[in-house]
Amino acid sequence: MRFHVVTFEDPRHPLTDAQKALVAQWQKQGLEWTALTWHPGMSLVRKFRDVLSGLVAVAWLRMKGYRHIAALGSVAGSFAYFCALPLRMRLFLYQYEPHSEVSRDAGAWDEKSLQFRLARFFERRSAEYAHVIASGTRFMGERLKQDWGVRAEFFRVPTVVNEDKFHYDADVAAKMRADLGLQPGQPVLFYTGKFGGLYYDIEIARAFAWLREYDPQLHLLIVTPNDDVFVHALFARAGVDKAHYSVCHSSYDEIERFYFVGDLGLITIPPGPGQKFRSSIKVGEYLCAGMPFLTPTGVSEDYLHAIEKGVGVVVEDFDEPSIRGAWPEIKRYLDMDRSARRAHCREFGIAYRGFSSLNPVFRAAIDALRAK
Helix, strand or coil, rough: CCCEEEEECCCCCCHHHHHHHHHHHHCCCCEEEEEEEEECCCCCHHHHHHHHHHHHHHHHHCCCCCCCEEEEEEHHHHHHHHHHHHHHCEEEECCCHHHHHHHHCCCCCCCCCHHHHHHHHHHHHHHHCCCCEEEEHHHHHHHHHCCCCCEEEEEECCCCCCCCCCCCCCCHHHHHHHHHHHCCCCCEEEEEEECCCCCCCHHHHHHHHHCCCCCCCCEEEECCCCCHHHHHHHHCCCCCCHHHEEECCHHHHHCCHHHHCCCCCEEECCCCCCHHHCCHHHHHHHHCCCCEEEECCCCHHHHHHHHHHHHHHEECCHHHHHHHHHHHHHHHHHHHHHHHHHHHHHHHHHHHEEEEHHHHHHEEEEEEEHHH
């Protein structure tokens, strides 16, 4: 079996040295890679250039004998559809989620906008053409089969986590806590991700302020691409002193060491009709690191598993009644024996999101793609 990766690279975000080393390792194993230039922005002319360059690259591969194309995410899926249809290639949509609806729910796109209507149209057309589709939730499977009558074979594959990378290390955790000025037993909420856009903004700071009223020792560890000044301004608006939270930054190469500090991870995706189709990788990372999580209801299947499997807290929203009402359940998790809590969350995390558990399902999807 041969693999050739075609990507659109943003010159503003070059590969790190660790990523370059990983690519070199893969290339020694036989991987081939075509890196195209991505043109950011919403201009249709720019998007047409990207589609055209992608089509040319894939057409060249088709002439060399490649017959299957797999796409990561629904936006890439639409690009792959533009290639697969005229070139008569079998299409695998992996991590297929409705980007149009997620953007609408977050307020980024209006439902009447050209961006939303085009994205929505090609998301459906790509699904109707695809031969195999993998997505993270039962809800997407129900939509594809029951609502849209899609003929593609469907595989439920939530966002996969490297469980080895996020395996709790007590020595690393102790060092990180010391570096952050935390006491060994001090309770820590943990959040990694952006503020605003597809995620909550000032709501995160306010939620933390309300929770600290119940436990003044509570600390919030933040790992974010947002700059410190922006984050400090948000928490100042919520009346939270800098001493009660930490703002850190990290590449993916070393991100796991921060996870080992946390006692409860935050999922900060506002609920909305399209959010039930999402599969946030952070949930899997939290669980594999041994952390329960807090999530709004209606986000992915995670809110169902949080209750059914005893691995998290569910709130209606990040508003004051919901957050305050969740404190007894949050406290219950914080008061648990840490070793037992970590073991329970990690066990479910591996079964739900771990590479070792989901790799056989992904291989079955590849086999289905090549079956005809």
